[in-house]
Every structure is written in structure tokens, then in C-alpha cells.
Amino acid sequence: MLSISMFSQQGKQKRADTLFNKFSFVKAAEVYRELIANNYNKDYATRKLADCYAFLRDPNNASRYYKNVVKQENVPIEYYYKYAQSLRGMKKYDESQEWLQRYKDSGGVVNANDFSKDINFITSVFGAKQQYFLDRVYFNSKYSDFGAFEQNGKVYFTSSRDEGVAVKRLYGWNEQPFLDIYVTDAKTKRNVDHSAKLKGDINSIYHDGPVTITKDGRTMYFSRNNFKDQIEVKDKKGLTNMKIYRVTLRDSIWKDVEDLSINGDEFSTQHAALNSDDTKLYFSSDRPGGHGGSDIWVVNINPDGTLTDLKNMGDVVNTESAEGFPFINNENTLFFSSDGHTGLGLLDIFGTIKGENDEIVDVINLGVPVNSNSDDFSFAMNQDGITGYFASNRKGGRGSDDIYAFHRVPSLEVEGVVTDAINTKPVPKAMIKLFDDKGNQIAYMETDENGFYQINIDRNKDYRIVASQNKYIDDYRDFTSKNLQTELTNINANLLLNPKPDVVKLADLNTTNLDYNSNITSQDSTGVKSAELNPIYFDFEKYNILKEYALELDKIVKLMTSDYPDMVIRIEAHTDSRGTHEYNDRLSTNRANSTYNYLISKGVNPSRIAEHKGYGERRLINECADGVSCDEAKHQLNRRTEFIVIKME
Structure with a gap:
């Protein structure tokens, strides 16, 4: 039951992290609270729970948990900053300044405007650490490219590359012609030309794109200039507005273009987005009844395809300026672009925060590098919640608007299996302890019935994991999470446990008569024979065989060549804790080799020694670890070679 429970906690943590990455902070907070109650990876869960409360505009609860977080050993320094911001959100300005100074003293950098009293609280907390990182996109052109949307391994995007029209695309109700919709493989590493244009009735002689597609891949919604019978339809001001059209995939071709009921000739309707179950259509429009400029709107999609219950997304999202390019991830979180909310430059990309009743309560500026001092727009997140695309006309791009790929750094875990070194079976209920590079224990758990463990860790740190x-x-194993590819989500660290000398058992025994002195005895209760071959010991920093232990080796030679000619053993050599890990690994290997060579020189068939291996200082048999004062006799107990019988017939 304990193993099942531990596996359940691992699953809960993954679920909580996934919800957090997708901005579903209310649901994520519920799961993090359960993890804390169950004392599972408590420090990590407390940090994430505090972040959830911060993003839910609850500085009181955020401060309560950040107060515990900043007491943790080796906590990331951005939590000093977050704690300071939560205190400021409670108007505790003096305490806030103290923790801000702590953050600065620890190497943190603070912008001049970070602590103005009217700053958006959650945006400042979200920006305490870079959330997004940019990846290379190969299919940009020297013209305008935007609106990338990925589905089933394909990327659909909008571009003016065919005709070479490089004009600004964002919120331009009088855009120039010749935008078309293209499609390419998501993993392509080459540019695309006119041959990548989407086939069917979509691309016209006017503007087409961007697009969104239903989950079943059968229906597409896309933006296009308002025209009828190949003639542009103009409004009273002489402008051609945008409309959203619907088209169906038939025999691998997009056909039957349908003008939607939400469109009008006197206003623009564009930038379609679908919710997670394709029952709602979000879009931007400057139609009457908005807050000014263009707003984000939503309408229900009925089973018969009709659209009803048109609704403005309200003043938390919409401002008197321009909002557009909505996107809904698979947790139904809304992202959009705006030049009305406080940002870094012109148009910025924002995410929304939902409260307990699923209502939108605030927005978050996604920060750099997603946003810049230029126009940043057409944000789309993939199903994994950590990768996606956006567009920008910032400096350094290839064209007027370019597509940028992004990733959020996913959580990292160390995992592995603990195995019995003799019978190679998994070891359930082994205690796993995780230590940082200063020897502080930061997490622990037990292996499940399959000997498996999994612990969440931070990136860019050194660790030691110990199984007992x-x-x-x-x-134990020393490992690092430094300089890893961001796509990597787990590090494997398997551990091998050797039975203590008084419980080493012969495996796969078929014989019933063992009487080699007092070293081999029987277990009457099980009928399984057990054996203890005495270890040999070495002088400090030496690997030569001492005379007194050559006699012990000679006994093993007799056992293997005369008494039990089919016996197979494994040689395991060890060191004490003094010296570096690298030196001790070499020294133990030399001890294993010298032992192996001695036995072979005395007539033991090499095929009867399954393995001879050095383990350095990994398997101390007493308390004499690094930094512990021990006498020489105790240290010598660790400077040993052991003989494990793995087969005897």
C-alpha cells in the first residue's frame, strides 16, 4: 500500500506541474496542497503553491507560503524577490525592502520600476525568473510571417512571401493584399516556398489567414478579406474589413467555404481560436458594443454549427485600446495580444488568470523574451503546455514580422531502479535520500514494489542520491543537472545494493552438501544455502595483495578448483572515504584487478569470475564517511575486496 501511495504522489506532482505550466493555477494549487499534506517533496510543492497564490492575486496566502519557502536550504534566490513582492502586495513596505535587499545581496538584479507601489503584483512575481526561452525557426522569410499554429506534426502559418508584400500585419484594418496560408512539417529545417501553400478553397487573391483547426482535423476557421464574387466589399469609410470563414476537409482538400453569422460588412472579425472541446469560438473584432479599438469576443458553437450567445470577454481582458490574436490552450486558458495593458513596448502578449469560480480575474504579461519593445502577437501553445510559437517585428528578425518558437523549461526529475546486486531483483521499500552539493538532505522517498523511485529536482545543480x-x-550516485538540454525531463540513476556480509546469500544453489570450514552454512528454514567468503583488506592507498590475505585467496582457489568446480563468483573492491571520488574509483579498480589476476594465476578459470569491479568509496560499511573522524582500524574495514557467490551447482 505504501508503494502504491508513493506512485500516486508521483503522478499527482506531474499533474500539478502540468496544470501550473498551462496557467490552471486553481487546480494546480489543490494538488500541491495534497502533496504538502502527504509530505511528498514538500519543499518543492510549497514553492509552487506559493506561486499559485501569487498568480491568483492573493498576496496574503502567497506571503504565508513564501515565508516558509525562504527558510529552505539553498532556495533559488528569485523567491526572495517573490516574497518581497508579496509583502508589498500586503502593503508591508519595510519588510518588503528588507527581502528585496536580501535578493540584491544574493546577486539578484532589480529594475528601477520593479517596486513602484502600483505595479501589477502577479506580473512582477511571474517576471522574477525567466519563464520562456526561444528556439530556432527555419521557415521564416524576408517578408511577413505570423500566425503559426501546430497540429498533428504540421505547422500552419500565414505569410506574404509569395508576392513579396512586406507590410505590418497587426490590427491593420486596411491591410494590403497577398497574405496566404502555408503548411509545413513542424520539424522542418528548411525554408518553404509557394509549393507549401495550403491546398483547397482557402487561399484567394486577397488576404487569407491566420487559421485554427478543430481537434478532429476536419474543420478550419480562418480570416480573410471581405469579398464576394471576386470583388472586395467595402464599408462606409471605403475600407475592406476582415471576416472569419469556416471550411471542411473533404478527400484531403479544404472545401465549401462558409461565411459565418458573426461577420459584418461594417466591422472586422478575425483571429479565430477554439476552446479545448471545440464548443466555443474566440475572435477579435471592432464591432459595436466593445470597450474601444478591437476587443476579444466569444460565441458558442452548437452541434449543428450555428453560432449563438455572442459575448464580450469583459474589461479584465479588453481595454480602450486594441486586443487581438486570442488563443485558448487545452486547459481553457486565454492568451491574447494588447497594447492597452501595461507592457514592454507596443503590442505585448498576455495570459489570463482564473479565480475559484472559473472567471478571469487578472492578466499576466508573459515577459521577455516573448515580449519586447516592438509588436509581439499571435501566441499559440502546443498540447504539451511548454512549447509553441508567437510572432514579432522586433529587431534581429529576417523579415517585417517573424515567427519565433518558444519553450518553457519543464520540470526535471531523477529516477531509477534499486536492484539487489546478487539476484538482480528489484529492492522495494529502499529509502532514497537526495542531497545537494553541500550535503544537505533536500528530499526523500521509498522505492515502490518494482524498486522504482522518482524525485523532482532543480536544474543547474549538483546532487548525490543515496539508497539504503x-x-x-x-x-550512492553523484550526478548533475547542469548544462542539460531543456527538452530533457529526467535523469536516470540506477542503484545497486549489495547485501551486508552477514546476510550475503548464494543464488541459484542446487547442491545440498556444503561444508567448507565454517564459512558456508545452511538455512534450515528455507532450504536455501548461504555462504560468506571472507573479504581481504588492503593498506592505505595500496592495491597489492598482502601475505596474510594471499592465504585467504588460496582458500578461495581451492574452493573453486577442487571442491566446487562449477562455482561462479563476482569480485567487488572498495576504498575508504579518504581521497577524491575519481582517485578512489581508480584505486578500487586496481584492487579488483589485482585480486582477479591472483586467482587466475593460481588456476581459476576466468569464465568462473563473472565480474571484477571497483566501487570506490560508494559502499562504506560503517560511519567513516567524508568529514567523519575514524581510527585506522575502522578505515581499513572499508578498504576491502569482497567475493559474492552467484552460482553453484
């Missing part, structure tokens, strides 16, 4: 169980000698 009362019948075994501890094993």
Missing part, C-alpha cells in the same frame, strides 16, 4: 535498506550496504 537495513539488509544492504548503502549505494
Whole structure:
């Protein structure tokens, strides 16, 4: 039951992190609270729960948890900043300044306007650490490219590359012609030309795009200039507005273009987006009844395809300026562009925050590098919640508008299986402890019934993981999460436990008569024979075989060549804790080799020694670890070679 429970907690943490990455902070907070209550990876869960409350505009609860977070060993310094912001959100300005100074003293950088009293609280907390990172896109042109949307391994995007018209695309109700819709493989590493234009009745002689597609891939909504019978339809001001059209995939071709009921000749309707179950259509429009400029609107899609219940998204989202390019991720979180909300430059990309009743309560500026001092727009997130695209006309691009790919750094885990070194079976209920590079224990758990463990870790740190169980000698692994590819989400660290000398058992025994002195005994209760071959020991920093231990090796030679000619053993050599890990690994390997060579020189068939391996200082049999004062006799107990019988017939 404990193993099942532990596996359940691992699943909960993954679920919480996924919800958090998709801006579903209310649901994520519920799961993080459960993890804390169950004492599972508590420090990490507390940090994330505090962040959830911050993003939910709740500085009181955020401050309550950040107060515990900043007491954690080696907590990332951005939490000093977040705690300071939460205190400021509670108008505790003096305490806030103290923690801001702590952040600065720890190497943090603070912008001049970061602590003005009217700053958006959640945006400042969200911006405490870079959330997004840019990836290369190969299919930009020297013209305008935007509106990238990925589905089923394909990227659909809008471009003016065919005719070479490079004009600004955003909120331009009088845009120039020749935008078309293109499609290419998501993993393409080459540019695309006119041959990548989407086939069917979509691309016209006027502006077409961007697009969104239903989850079943059968229906597409796309923007296009208002025209009828190949003639542009103009409004009273002489402008050609935009409309959203619907088209169906038939025999691999997009056909039957349909003008939607939400469109009008006197206003623009564009930038279609669908919710997670394709029952709502979001779009931008400057139709009457808005807050000014263009607004984000939503309408229900009925089973028969009709559109009803048109609704403005309200003043939390919409301003007197321009909002557009809505996008809904698979957790039904709305993202959009705006030049009315406080941003870094012109148009910025924002995410929305939902409250307990699923209503939108605030917006978050996604920060750099998604946003810049130029126009940033057409944000789209992939199903994984950590990758996607947006467009920008910032400096350094290839054309007037360029598509940029992004990723959020996903959570990182160390995982592995703990195995019995003799019978190679998994070791359930082994205690796993995770330590930082200063020796501080930062997490622990038990292996499940399959010997499996999994612990969430931070990136760019050094760790040691230790496995222990009362019948075994501890094993550990040192590893690092530094300089890893961001796509990597787990590090594997398997551990191998050797039984302690008084419980080492022969595996796969078929014989019933063992009487080699007192070193081999029987277990009458199980009928399984057990054996203890005495270890040999070495002088400090030496690997030569001492005379007194050559006699012990000679006993093993007799056992293997005369008494039990089919016996197979494994040689495992070890060191004490003094010296570096690298030095001790080499020294133990030399000890294993010298032991192996001695046995072979005395007539033991090499095929009967399954393995000879050095383990350095990984498997100390007493308390004499680094930094512990021990006498020489205790240290010598660790400077040993052990002999494990793995087969005897």
C-alpha cells in the first residue's frame, strides 16, 4: 500500500506541474496542497503553491507560503524577490525592502520600476525568473510571417512571401493584399516556398489567414478579406474589413467555404481560436458594443454549427485600446495580444488568470523574451503546455514580422531502479535520500514494489542520491543537472545494493552438501544455502595483495578448483572515504584487478569470475564517511575486496 501511495504522489506532482505550466493555477494549487499534506517533496510543492497564490492575486496566502519557502536550504534566490513582492502586495513596505535587499545581496538584479507601489503584483512575481526561452525557426522569410499554429506534426502559418508584400500585419484594418496560408512539417529545417501553400478553397487573391483547426482535423476557421464574387466589399469609410470563414476537409482538400453569422460588412472579425472541446469560438473584432479599438469576443458553437450567445470577454481582458490574436490552450486558458495593458513596448502578449469560480480575474504579461519593445502577437501553445510559437517585428528578425518558437523549461526529475546486486531483483521499500552539493538532505522517498523511485529536482545543480535498506550496504550516485538540454525531463540513476556480509546469500544453489570450514552454512528454514567468503583488506592507498590475505585467496582457489568446480563468483573492491571520488574509483579498480589476476594465476578459470569491479568509496560499511573522524582500524574495514557467490551447482 505504501508503494502504491508513493506512485500516486508521483503522478499527482506531474499533474500539478502540468496544470501550473498551462496557467490552471486553481487546480494546480489543490494538488500541491495534497502533496504538502502527504509530505511528498514538500519543499518543492510549497514553492509552487506559493506561486499559485501569487498568480491568483492573493498576496496574503502567497506571503504565508513564501515565508516558509525562504527558510529552505539553498532556495533559488528569485523567491526572495517573490516574497518581497508579496509583502508589498500586503502593503508591508519595510519588510518588503528588507527581502528585496536580501535578493540584491544574493546577486539578484532589480529594475528601477520593479517596486513602484502600483505595479501589477502577479506580473512582477511571474517576471522574477525567466519563464520562456526561444528556439530556432527555419521557415521564416524576408517578408511577413505570423500566425503559426501546430497540429498533428504540421505547422500552419500565414505569410506574404509569395508576392513579396512586406507590410505590418497587426490590427491593420486596411491591410494590403497577398497574405496566404502555408503548411509545413513542424520539424522542418528548411525554408518553404509557394509549393507549401495550403491546398483547397482557402487561399484567394486577397488576404487569407491566420487559421485554427478543430481537434478532429476536419474543420478550419480562418480570416480573410471581405469579398464576394471576386470583388472586395467595402464599408462606409471605403475600407475592406476582415471576416472569419469556416471550411471542411473533404478527400484531403479544404472545401465549401462558409461565411459565418458573426461577420459584418461594417466591422472586422478575425483571429479565430477554439476552446479545448471545440464548443466555443474566440475572435477579435471592432464591432459595436466593445470597450474601444478591437476587443476579444466569444460565441458558442452548437452541434449543428450555428453560432449563438455572442459575448464580450469583459474589461479584465479588453481595454480602450486594441486586443487581438486570442488563443485558448487545452486547459481553457486565454492568451491574447494588447497594447492597452501595461507592457514592454507596443503590442505585448498576455495570459489570463482564473479565480475559484472559473472567471478571469487578472492578466499576466508573459515577459521577455516573448515580449519586447516592438509588436509581439499571435501566441499559440502546443498540447504539451511548454512549447509553441508567437510572432514579432522586433529587431534581429529576417523579415517585417517573424515567427519565433518558444519553450518553457519543464520540470526535471531523477529516477531509477534499486536492484539487489546478487539476484538482480528489484529492492522495494529502499529509502532514497537526495542531497545537494553541500550535503544537505533536500528530499526523500521509498522505492515502490518494482524498486522504482522518482524525485523532482532543480536544474543547474549538483546532487548525490543515496539508497539504503537495513539488509544492504548503502549505494550512492553523484550526478548533475547542469548544462542539460531543456527538452530533457529526467535523469536516470540506477542503484545497486549489495547485501551486508552477514546476510550475503548464494543464488541459484542446487547442491545440498556444503561444508567448507565454517564459512558456508545452511538455512534450515528455507532450504536455501548461504555462504560468506571472507573479504581481504588492503593498506592505505595500496592495491597489492598482502601475505596474510594471499592465504585467504588460496582458500578461495581451492574452493573453486577442487571442491566446487562449477562455482561462479563476482569480485567487488572498495576504498575508504579518504581521497577524491575519481582517485578512489581508480584505486578500487586496481584492487579488483589485482585480486582477479591472483586467482587466475593460481588456476581459476576466468569464465568462473563473472565480474571484477571497483566501487570506490560508494559502499562504506560503517560511519567513516567524508568529514567523519575514524581510527585506522575502522578505515581499513572499508578498504576491502569482497567475493559474492552467484552460482553453484
